[in-house]
Amino acid sequence: MNDPSPGPRRRRRLAVVSSFGMAVLLQTLGATAAAPSATAAAPLQDRACLRCHAMATLAYRDDTTGRLVDLFIDPGRLAASVHGKLACVECHAADYRYYPHPQTATGERLDCVGCHQEERAPTDYSFQAITAQYAKSIHANSDDSQTQGFGCHSCHDPHGFRVSPVGKPLGAIVRDANRVCLTCHAQVRDPVSDLHRWLPNRDAHWTAVRCVECHTPMAVSTDETHRVSHQILPAKESNLTCVNCHSGSQPLLSRLYAYRSKEDLARDGLFAKAVFNEAYVVGMSRSPLIDGLGLAVIGLTALGLAAHGVGRYRACQRSRGKQP
Amino acid sequence: MSAIYLYPRWLRLWHWLSALLFLVLIVSGVSMHYAGTPGLLSFKQAVPIHNAAGIALTLGWIAFVVGNLITDNGRHYRVQWHGLAGRLIAQIRYYGYGIFHGAPHPFAVTAAMKFNVLQQLSYVGAMYLLMPLLILSGWAFLFAFYLPETLFGIGALWIVAMTHLTVAYALTLFLLVHVYVITTGETPLTNPRAMLTGWHRETGAPLH
Numbered sequence: 181m182n183d184p185s186p187g188p189r190r191r192r193r194l195a196v197v198s199s200f201g202m203a204v205l206l207q208t209l210g211a212t213a214a215a216p217s218a219t220a221a222a223p224l225q226d227r228a229c230l231r232c233h234a235m236a237t238l239a240y241r242d243d244t245t246g247r248l249v250d251l252f253i254d255p256g257r258l259a260a261s262v263h264g265k266l267a268c269v270e271c272h273a274a275d276y277r278y279y280p281h282p283q284t285a286t287g288e289r290l291d292c293v294g295c296h297q298e299e300r301a302p303t304d305y306s307f308q309a310i311t312a313q314y315a316k317s318i319h320a321n322s323d324d325s326q327t328q329g330f331g332c333h334s335c336h337d338p339h340g341f342r343v344s345p346v347g348k349p350l351g352a353i354v355r356d357a358n359r360v361c362l363t364c365h366a367q368v369r370d371p372v373s374d375l376h377r378w379l380p381n382r383d384a385h386w387t388a389v390r391c392v393e394c395h396t397p398m399a400v401s402t403d404e405t406h407r408v409s410h411q412i413l414p415a416k417e418s419n420l421t422c423v424n425c426h427s428g429s430q431p432l433l434s435r436l437y438a439y440r441s442k443e444d445l446a447r448d449g450l451f452a453k454a455v456f457n458e459a460y461v462v463g464m465s466r467s468p469l470i471d472g473l474g475l476a477v478i479g480l481t482a483l484g485l486a487a488h489g490v491g492r493y494r495a496c497q498r499s500r501g502k503q504p
Numbered sequence: 505m506s507a508i509y510l511y512p513r514w515l516r517l518w519h520w521l522s523a524l525l526f527l528v529l530i531v532s533g534v535s536m537h538y539a540g541t542p543g544l545l546s547f548k549q550a551v552p553i554h555n556a557a558g559i560a561l562t563l564g565w566i567a568f569v570v571g572n573l574i575t576d577n578g579r580h581y582r583v584q585w586h587g588l589a590g591r592l593i594a595q596i597r598y599y600g601y602g603i604f605h606g607a608p609h610p611f612a613v614t615a616a617m618k619f620n621v622l623q624q625l626s627y628v629g630a631m632y633l634l635m636p637l638l639i640l641s642g643w644a645f646l647f648a649f650y651l652p653e654t655l656f657g658i659g660a661l662w663i664v665a666m667t668h669l670t671v672a673y674a675l676t677l678f679l680l681v682h683v684y685v686i687t688t689g690e691t692p693l694t695n696p697r698a699m700l701t702g703w704h705r706e707t708g709a710p711l712h
Contacts, residue, residue, distance in 0.1 A: 428662035459648040465665040474673030485684040495604040
């Protein structure tokens with residue numbers, strides 16, 4: 181992500197980016213300024229912003245944390261994102277029109293619901309539900325100092341966010357979704373880590389399902405969408421029950437395949453989609469009762485047929501013995 | 505020695521192709537259902553094999569139904585209800601008792617009717633009841649993400665899964681019984697040979 185920093189961090193860094201600092205940066209980094217073609221595709225009103233922010237090396241070191249804060253916006257990713265058609269100042273304070281950016285602009289705190297609270301068109305995403313879910317999330321309630329200032333943009337890069345395109349392979353969707361979590365939680369994939377050691381076929385799970393499948397509540401109340409919840413659970417409350425997914429119930433399938441659509445089917449063709457689909461989850465067809473009955477009936481029948489065959493063989497031997 | 509041409513080329517081709525697909529589907533299906541059990545195919549291998557074989561079986565089944573509609577092979581699947589109980593009892597009595605005592609077969613194969621009543625009922629059940637259920641539930645599995653969440657208040661996917669599983673066990677049982685019963689012709693190889701050559705040949709020698 182180009183902008184992994186949460187809201188308050190953004191506020192801090194923008195406060196630090198005073199006119200003096202910016203002027204020095206511009207002098208220093210002028211040589212690496214983005215090529216004119218990189219910003220040419222941007223809406224006219226954004227070109228002024230991207231003149232600086234499209235520079236790949238635009239950054240500063242935060243005085244408080246000592247960390248390098250990246251201010252680079254990739255114009256290509258921005259244009260392809262869900263927000264690509266918006267002008268920068270539609271989200272960011274109008275004061276950002278001016279350079280050097282005045283102090284009054286730097287106090288802004290942006291989040292998704294700020295803009296999306298009144299969706300006019302019907303959408304799969306209920307931002308009110310997401311807000312309610314997020315409020316219960318470990319990210320919103322942890323005492324850990326690392327979660328201070330956590331917000332939507334800590335995970336979702338507003339300058340690059342896009343809905344998984346139709347037909348994107350499930351493996352790629354899983355990989356991209358998990359990359360967001362692993363940006364901060366890389367230690368869980370450490371080969372010597374004991375976390376997830378309990379999980380059978382751990383690596384298969386890591387490539388086939390998103391972290392959020394287990395680390396969010398399985399049951400989504402009926403007034404919410406079937407999208408995965410934004411209530412990220414603490415480790416000890418996360419899903420440890422295999423049959424929540426490995427069963428004939430549908431939540432995992434609905435969540436993973438929310439990305440699929442009829443257009444996807446039309447594009448790949450019925451047969452290709454049928455042969456290479458990934459809809460079957462191990463355990464989906466398991467039933468101890470039917471398995472037990474089925475195997476018992478087949479086993480007993482096999483025994484009965486074998487006995488019948490032996491009887492026929494003996495009868496045949498007998499009748500041959502009687503023949504002159 | 506009598507010889508009747510009972511199995512046209514298309515029917516024999518369909519039969520042996522279906523037999524092969526049944527075996528592939530059982531092996532790959534068991535590998536998916538009991539994934540992780542040693543000695544089975546890997547789950548990743550089994551899924552596309554099972555899906556492809558299932559699609560081929562569907563096409564074969566459609567060809568079979570169409571073949572029965574446009575040729576006179578379909579007449580063998582029309583159940584004659586008159587005297588059904590008597591013929592059933594005679595057939596069951598033969599398999600359960602007569603076959604061990606050199607009794608004559610209660611049913612004589614003719615060009616008009618090649619199946620005895622038990623064969624006919626089991627084939628009609630397998631081809632016109634179990635196979636459609638297997639195929640429908642299989643395709644519902646393939647496009648499970650388009651299924652409604654619930655059907656009659658029960659999880660739709662669960663209904664599909666349990667139908668597919670039950671029918672799969674039933675058809676495996678059918679295959680097992682079919683392979684055995686087919687050896688109860690005049691000689692154990694009379695019927696399998698007929699399905700290879702198309703000609704049902706009997707010598708009229710005593711039955712075993």
